[in-house]
Structure formats: C-alpha cells, structure tokens
Amino acid sequence: QRALVWFRRDLRLHDHAALYHALKQSREVCFAFIFDKSILQDLPADDRRLRFLHASVLELQQLLRTRGGELIVRYDAAESAIPTLVHELGIDAVFVNRDYEPAAIARDQRVATQLQAQSCAFLDDKDQVIFEQNEVLSQSGTPFSVFTPYKNAWLKKFYAEGSDFYARAYPSDAYCQQLQAPLRSEVPGLAEMGFAASLDEDLKIASGVSGAEALCEAFLPRLNHYDVRRDYPSVKGPSYLSVHLRFGTISIRQLVRHALEAIRTQASSGAETWLSELIWRDFYFMILHHHPRVVQHAFKPIYDAIQWEQGAQADQHFAAWCSGNTGYPLVDAAMRQLNQSGYMHNRLRMVTACFLIKDLGIDWRRGEAYFAQKLLDFDLAANNGGWQWAASSGCDAQPYFRIFNPITQSEKFDADGKFITRYLPQLARLDKKSLHAPWKAAPMLLQQAGIKLGENYPYPIVEHDVARQQTLSRYAVVKNPA
Numbered sequence: 001q002r003a004l005v006w007f008r009r010d011l012r013l014h015d016h017a018a019l020y021h022a023l024k025q026s027r028e029v030c031f032a033f034i035f036d037k038s039i040l041q042d043l044p045a046d047d048r049r050l051r052f053l054h055a056s057v058l059e060l061q062q063l064l065r066t067r068g069g070e071l072i073v074r075y076d077a078a079e080s081a082i083p084t085l086v087h088e089l090g091i092d093a094v095f096v097n098r099d100y101e102p103a104a105i106a107r108d109q110r111v112a113t114q115l116q117a118q119s120c121a122f123l124d125d126k127d128q129v130i131f132e133q134n135e136v137l138s139q140s141g142t143p144f145s146v147f148t149p150y151k152n153a154w155l156k157k158f159y160a161e162g163s164d165f166y167a168r169a170y171p172s173d174a175y176c177q178q179l180q181a182p183l184r185s186e187v188p189g190l191a192e193m194g195f196a197a198s199l200d201e202d203l204k205i206a207s208g209v210s211g212a213e214a215l216c217e218a219f220l221p222r223l224n225h226y227d228v229r230r231d232y233p234s235v236k237g238p239s240y241l242s243v244h245l246r247f248g249t250i251s252i253r254q255l256v257r258h259a260l261e262a263i264r265t266q267a268s269s270g271a272e273t274w275l276s277e278l279i280w281r282d283f284y285f286m287i288l289h290h291h292p293r294v295v296q297h298a299f300k301p302i303y304d305a306i307q308w309e310q311g312a313q314a315d316q317h318f319a320a321w322c323s324g325n326t327g328y329p330l331v332d333a334a335m336r337q338l339n340q341s342g343y344m345h346n347r348l349r350m351v352t353a354c355f356l357i358k359d360l361g362i363d364w365r366r367g368e369a370y371f372a373q374k375l376l377d378f379d380l381a382a383n384n385g386g387w388q389w390a391a392s393s394g395c396d397a398q399p400y401f402r403i404f405n406p407i408t409q410s411e412k413f414d415a416d417g418k419f420i421t422r423y424l425p426q427l428a429r430l431d432k433k434s435l436h437a438p439w440k441a442a443p444m445l446l447q448q449a450g451i452k453l454g455e456n457y458p459y460p461i462v463e464h465d466v467a468r469q470q471t472l473s474r475y476a477v478v479k480n481p482a
C-alpha cells in the first residue's frame, strides 16, 4: 500500500487527521503540495497571502526532511497534478482533509472521479472544524440558522459525548519519525510562479507552524482577559491566529483544548468567550455547507431586492472607503490597517462593513470582495458570514434598523485614539475628543494640531445622520420579511 497525503489548508505535521490515517494505514507515504495554477492565476503579483503560504510550505518541507521525508511540490492545476503523481508514484490511496468551499468541493469531486479510473482511492477526513455538516442539528433534525441555539447544541454535544474525544489530538507527528522520500523536490520560487519576492517586514504575522506556535504561546497568558479586551483595537486582545487557522498551520483541536483547559482549571470567562468565537467559525462553515447560494446571494432572499447605490459617486465612495479616505477616522484607520498588514481587528471589520453598507449604501458584495482580496486570513465562510451579518441579510444578522454610528463606535472602542493615530499620524496632535470627528472641531484646534481638512485629512464623504435615513428607506423593501 502506497499512500499520498495531499496538503492543502493543513500545513503542519502535528494533530493532522489525514496524515495520521495515511501513516497508520499505509506502509509507504508520500507527501504533496500543489500551488494550484487555476487559483493562483487570479491573484495579483504582490499577493500577501501567497507569500505567507509559500513561507509556510517551505517550513513544512523542512519539517518533513528532518524526518527523512520529502514534500513533492508542483506548480500546476491540482486536477492534473494529483492524478499524474498518483500514476508516477504508483499510489493506491490519496488522503486529504475535507474542504468546505463550493469550488474546492467541486475540484475534489473531479479529482476523486479521475482517481477512481486509476483504481486509486480518494479518502477525506474532517480536520478543519470540530463539528461539520450535519453533526450539529436542531431537535427536528434541521440545520440551525441562528447562532445561539447552534452554540448551545454544539456545547451540549461536545460535553455530553466527550470533549476529550472531539478535541483529541491525532498523534500524526509521532507516526512520522522515519519517512522515506521517493524523489527530491524543490519548492518553486515565488518569482518562478510570477509573484513578487517575499519581503519579510511586509508579513506582520509570522508564517508556518513556528509562527503559529509563537502566537499561540503569546496569547495563552492573555486568554483569561479575552472577554474584556477583545473589543479594543489598540489593545492586544485577540489571538491573531486566524491566518494560521486558515492555512492549518495550527490545529483547531489544539486551540479548543487550550480553551477547555482554562475553563476547567480557572473557570475562565475569557476562555469561554474565545471558545464561542471558535464555534462561530464552525457555524459559518456549516451555513456554507447547507446554503452554498450565500456566496452570491443574501441568506434571506428578500434582501436581494435592495437597490444599492451605483454610478460614479458610488464608485468614488467605494474608492475612498478602500483607501481609508472617508473622513471618519476609525473607518479610515481600520482600512489602512487592512491595506498595510492584511489584518483587521474584528470590531473594525464590523464597523467598516456597516459603514460601507449603511453609510455609503454600497452592495455588501463589493466590500466582501475587497476583504477577500486583502485579508491574510480570508476565509469564504467567515467573510461571507461577517458581511451578511453587517448587511442584516444573513443568518442571525443584526436587525437592519440597528445602524452603527462610526463616531460613537470610535469614542467607545478607541477613546484615546491610540489605534487611530497609529494609522493616521496626522491626527496625533488633535485633542482626544475631536479626534473621532475632526470636522466638528473648532478651527483653532484644527490649526493648532496642524490639520487642514481637505488637504492632509479628508472632509467626511457623507453625513451619518442623513445616510442613516437613506438606509432606513432603502431597507424598507425588507421591512416585513416572511
């Protein structure tokens, strides 16, 4: 029996379902990663994610080599590369961890069909989530569409059926001590694949399993304070592990075990809140599985009837939002954080998304696509869920008439402007009260702070109170959804 482990969103050796099963069941195991041309061709040459991915693949190669193995890396379309490798290496079974995005599911089905014709099995396992697909259902056996009852059912199943079982680690690393390498393979350079070379300082979050472990270790002492600190973007509150969950350089079970440990030993409310965020992640994967139409459409169909702003002014507003030039400092600082680092704090994702949709009246799908392009941790399920939440069109979304006020959000969550001035240093000398809405400041204060509105910081592109009224009428079409 010769097996192939095809790494995708799971770039680690420890606690890895597919790797564990392959090593347990097969005498010889080969390893492959494909830089998939059909995905890469749509990315810009300076795509930050690809640099993160590339560095993480290089580290995985090193980890395998220290155990005598070799990661066979190809720059090709996965649909042809995998069947070719199966043929060349005489593989009997390909092991993968299950993917939940519609395009990936379709690709896997096509690969599996090709492999069947080659008498090679295609075996997929759950690895990315704790509970998937139909594992958490309502009492009537239907999928949940509201988070809280889903979470309650998730926790009930988790604790009743054995948290140790669901969060247990696959001892995959222990099995891969003496691997064999059928052939030598080098990881193609970024330039070879048509991408800009990596600039380390550009990646503000360290890549690979080493980066994930370092972040996790740094976060654990903060875990107990997560519930009180997570909403303030200038504070190190969250874990910053999302990109590692995205590329699987850390296992979800490992994170859940950390949360459980803190809940058990310290009754940590921080850990409980954090576990709840990890459950949101499962929730959105589940929603995507049951409702793949959310990729293009509102979860609640009636919201597809909303008429969004279009034309030159909407395009100008969209460009100002993308570049962080709306005149609302919290929104602008957040967009600059995204553009500069590929990360945006969760509170700010909510604020900027609501601003685009409800202050600028722009279709949430345009914002979703921009985030998808820029976020290092871009994940179709969570991103779509987050955007539909902000648009009030999703499952368990905020009510459409609850519209974030970008100024009060700013006063509440960045009261002293620490976050704002990190990304908008030109506002640093403005007093803390005026910082949240500079155009309201007395001209003398602006002058003293060296701010010339329209020159070194923009006037607001819309007036929130007016925009709010427009949004309420725009959303009138959904007033009484069925």
Ligand code: FAD
Binding pocket: 230, 238, 239, 240, 241, 242, 243, 245, 277, 278, 280, 281, 284, 344, 345, 346, 347, 349, 350, 353, 371, 375, 377, 378, 379, 380, 382, 383, 384, 385, 386, 387, 390
């Ligand atoms: P922590 O606060 O440390 O949370 C731990 C983990 O829980 C995260 O890494 C993430 O995997 C998960 N998580 C936390 N909040 C959520 C949530 N609301 N939904 C789903 N999972 C969650 N998250 C992504 O991973 N990718 C995205 O593309 C993405 N797009 C978003 C778009 C919008 C408009 C909004 C409102 C939220 C989005 N989120 C997305 C969710 C959330 O903002 C990020 O997961 C979080 O900010 C990542 O930072 P962290 O790892 O420090 O999170």
